[in-house]
Amino acid sequence: xxxxxxxxxxxxxxxxxxxxxxxxxxxxxxxxxxxxxxxxxxxxxxxxxxxxxxxxxxxxxxxxxxxxxxxxxxxxxxxxxxxxxxxxxxxxxxxxxxxxxxxxxxxxxxxxxxxxxxxxxxxxxxxxxxxxxxxxxxxxxxxxxxxxxxxxxxxxxxxxxxxxxxxxxxxxxxxxxxxxxxxx
Amino acid sequence: xxxxxxxxxxxxxxxxxxxxxxxxxxxxxxxxxxxxxxxxxxxxxxxxxxxxxxxxxxxxxxxxxxxxxxxxxxxxxxxxxxxxxxxxxxxxxxxxxxxxxxxxxxxxxxxxxxxxxxxxxxxxxxxxxxxxxxxxxxxxxxxxxxxxxxxxxxxxxxxxxxxxxxxxxxxxxxxxx
Numbered sequence: 001x002x003x004x005x006x007x008x009x010x011x012x013x014x015x016x017x018x019x020x021x022x023x024x025x026x027x028x029x030x031x032x033x034x035x036x037x038x039x040x041x042x043x044x045x046x047x048x049x050x051x052x053x054x055x056x057x058x059x060x061x062x063x064x065x066x067x068x069x070x071x072x073x074x075x076x077x078x079x080x081x082x083x084x085x086x087x088x089x090x091x092x093x094x095x096x097x098x099x100x101x102x103x104x105x106x107x108x109x110x111x112x113x114x115x116x117x118x119x120x121x122x123x124x125x126x127x128x129x130x131x132x133x134x135x136x137x138x139x140x141x142x143x144x145x146x147x148x149x150x151x152x153x154x155x156x157x158x159x160x161x162x163x164x165x166x167x168x169x170x171x172x173x174x175x176x177x178x179x180x181x182x183x184x
Numbered sequence: 185x186x187x188x189x190x191x192x193x194x195x196x197x198x199x200x201x202x203x204x205x206x207x208x209x210x211x212x213x214x215x216x217x218x219x220x221x222x223x224x225x226x227x228x229x230x231x232x233x234x235x236x237x238x239x240x241x242x243x244x245x246x247x248x249x250x251x252x253x254x255x256x257x258x259x260x261x262x263x264x265x266x267x268x269x270x271x272x273x274x275x276x277x278x279x280x281x282x283x284x285x286x287x288x289x290x291x292x293x294x295x296x297x298x299x300x301x302x303x304x305x306x307x308x309x310x311x312x313x314x315x316x317x318x319x320x321x322x323x324x325x326x327x328x329x330x331x332x333x334x335x336x337x338x339x340x341x342x343x344x345x346x347x348x349x350x351x352x353x354x355x356x357x358x359x360x361x
Contacts, residue, residue, distance in 0.1 A: 038292030048300075049286040055304060055333040 030099045031079055031151065034092070039085035045078040050154075068163050075154035082148040089139065089147040096137050096149055105135055108158075111175050116140055118175050122158070129158045136176070208277055208311065208325065212255050220263050220270070224355050226252040231346040238342065245338035250327040254356070259320035271321055278313060293317045307331040 035042045054073040058065040083089060099105075105121040112118075116138055123133040132155060138148040162177045216223040228249055238246065259267050277283075278299060288297035296314040300307050308328065315321035328335075 035288075036290050036292075036295065041289075041291045043287070043289050045287040046285055048284050049298075052286065052304060052333045056337055057334055 029079070030095060030102075031081060031149070034081045034088075034095075037088065039088040040081055040083045040092075043078075043080040047076045050075045064163070067160070071156055071160045071163055074156040074160075075152065077151070077153045079151045080148065081150075082146055084140075084145050084147075086145075092147055092149050093137070093139065096135070100135065103133070105133065109175070109178070111178075113175075120175065125155060131156055131158050131161075134158075134161070207280075208274075208283075208323065211274065211277060212253060212323075212325070215255060215270075220257055220266055222254075222256045222258055222355060224254040224256075226254070226352055230349045230352045231342060232349045233342060233346040239338075241334070242338045242342050245335040246342060248328045248331045248335045249339060250329060253325040253327065254322060256322035256356075257320040259318065267320060271315060274313065274321065274323060278311070283311060302331075305330070305332045 034040045035044070050072050054069055056069075058069055060066070081092060083092065100121055103123060105123050108120045108122045110117075110119050118139075119137045121135045121137075122131050124130060125132045132153065134150075134152045136148070136150040138146075138150075140146045140148075212223070215221045228246060228251065231246075235243070235246075257267060257270055278285075278297070282301055283299040284301070286298045286300060289295065294314070294316040296312070299311045299313075300309060301311070302308040307330070310326040310331070312324040312326070313321070314324075
């Protein structure tokens, strides 16, 4: 009797420990700290949202919509942080740089366009155009002093992304479009 | 002996889990009569729409939708402390894993999030939470039975062509002031 109880409580303890350990992994991301900060606007879209959206019936004859739905199924998380404060910009940049190194993202392209410094980095999957993660950093200076950090995770093709930029108003969409064309 | 043991254990576990999971439902009930709060129920009749003008999809959508409950905390000079406490409470409740978060948005001065209960094709409840530093916070619960993404899209269409009965929304104006 006692031994059974002991055995069970051991299991319970193990389960509890596992639960406690695993939660931070789900909840935490390198950029979570930017949420709710005074100068930073944050937008997070979770996988569940993409999953739900992909279940919406679309007109079978509408090719564009079909492609869009196909892409959405493959997305996991979208995070966008933007700020106009120079202090927050430094913080965003430092965190992004550290993250790029720790995850091992590769630079896809770099653009310097009218005072905006745009960097696009990716983590490739099985093939070159297959992407597991896309990170974009737009550093503004002068008049367009808006810095944007965007991270998109999932398992998608780089060439598909242009559909997304057409449908959603994602910052740096033009550059993303160019990037996917260059890669072709 | 063994059976008694397990029964006692089961009951304790039950009690613990009850206490640990304060639900939004409970929170709504507890605070409806609180002066700091504004509570509002909206029924589908607000849409004020002729049933026979609806397509089949829209009909199912409307049938899956039950009602909307709103609970809002109106921030004033006097209740700032209370606001902090209640806001933290609500955020804590929403952290429970049964509320699956779809998306959230935040700036320094305001925040919003959308979550739901259920699974993809059988959504029981949508929860919208929003706060603004100068106004307070609001929780909007959209209740229904087996709602899904398609229903939501159809519902949007219905809302667009309906003559929303503004009378039901009057209490909300108080908040905006």
